Amino acid sequence: MATRAELREELVKAGIRPSVQRLAIFEYVRQSCQHPTAEVVYEALCDELGSLSLTTVYNTLKLFVDAGLISMLTIDDTFRCFDGNRCCHAHFRCDNCGKIVDLQMKKDFLSLVEGLDTYSVNDAQLYLKGLCPACKNKK
């Protein structure tokens, strides 16, 4: 859990001016374990900020992604969601309840991909789909 001051510092280091809206959006995505969509971020912060537009949320999230501060998940292209968790992890999306869960994984998993040494890897995402423990037991 980073403090507001630390998050602000992180924005500045990335060359991004820490406006009220930006800091709030950054904090929300970083602290959330819920992989929010732009819409969800908007709904969550609308009251808190008094003034906020969906446009700003979209623009700001794009800004953060381009700066490498958060990542955009495309586990399901019917909706786009964002992830502030900076550790190496896989994503599991439950086909039944729709929940997206983070799963830890060993760092050297890329060694299992053949011929990858001739490539230069910037980003790796492992997306899993199926039933989560809760939904699995219900069936």
Added chain:
Amino acid sequence: MATRAELREELVKAGIRPSVQRLAIFEYVRQSCQHPTAEVVYEALCDELGSLSLTTVYNTLKLFVDAGLISMLTIDDTFRCFDGNRCCHAHFRCDNCGKIVDLQMKKDFLSLVEGLDTYSVNDAQLYLKGLCPACKNKK
């Protein structure tokens, strides 16, 4: 390389009537190593079939995905593409030239995800991004 007759058989087994359009679309996606979008499938088959609409391509691809005959890739949610390769493989998308390449991987890579034994996995996709060998050397 499957024959037309084998592909037709596969559709029937999945409970899908093998119309001319469906068989052509199925064959194209299965034989292509190019991960086509709906648009690309449409352009490629338009002449061959004489009559074909984008709507049919969209509906048919969805039908195949739901039946588990092909898979939908969401490596980049600015465009949706399809994959007829049924072997276990990872996808690498080059940030520079945009090409998407299949990479073989060892089957037991899921053992590197912690706590996965309590889940039921139906689908796993590993998406890699960076520079392909050709683009890497150019820089």
Added chain:
DNA sequence: ATGGGTGCAAAGGATTTGCAACATT
């Protein structure tokens, strides 16, 4: 006062849907 940030309204683009014509059995 100047440059960037915000937000409204409108545009954009990919995909889906309604429905009528058509094909195949």
Added chain:
DNA sequence: AATGTTGCAAATCCTTTGCACCCAT
């Protein structure tokens, strides 16, 4: 004839863009 398939046109949804206003430096 009946059922399922196709395809045009229109609708839909999410996201981006144009532009004017506003804030902070």
